[in-house]
Amino acid sequence: MAAIKSKDTKPELIVRKFLFKKGFRYRLNLNRLPGHPDIVLKKYRTVIFVNGCFWHGHDCKFASIPKSNIQFWKYKILRNQERDKLTIQKLANMGWNSITVWECQLKNNVRTDTLNALEHTLNSIFLMNNKKYNLKQNQLKIAAEEQVEYN
16 A cells, blocks of 8 residues: 555646646645645645545546455545545634545546546535625626617
């Protein structure tokens, strides 16, 4: 398990490259926040965890328990899930939004949908946090000439 990378994994790089290309600027593995999130967007008060399906016990076809030492792996994955929930709760108490992107959601057949949904979610969070951009229809001022009929 010492050979398993926790930073700069392929799924994480996919998300980072997408965010940077779309103009989002972020910090990596900020150790001042609980759980050392993979990606931190301070402007949006949002953290993104890019989780491997196996290690975090996602309910998909890529997360199967090994046939040997079953009790150890069940306990380990259960601890990881509990730690993830606790970390997200701590971040929420601190006023941070948490987004989890699963490894299986970055496979070629669904990658575009996942990344577009991530972009939409971040833009929605930004608009919710910045009320000055939240205008109602009747508050809009339109600068235009009065409509005049021509003969």
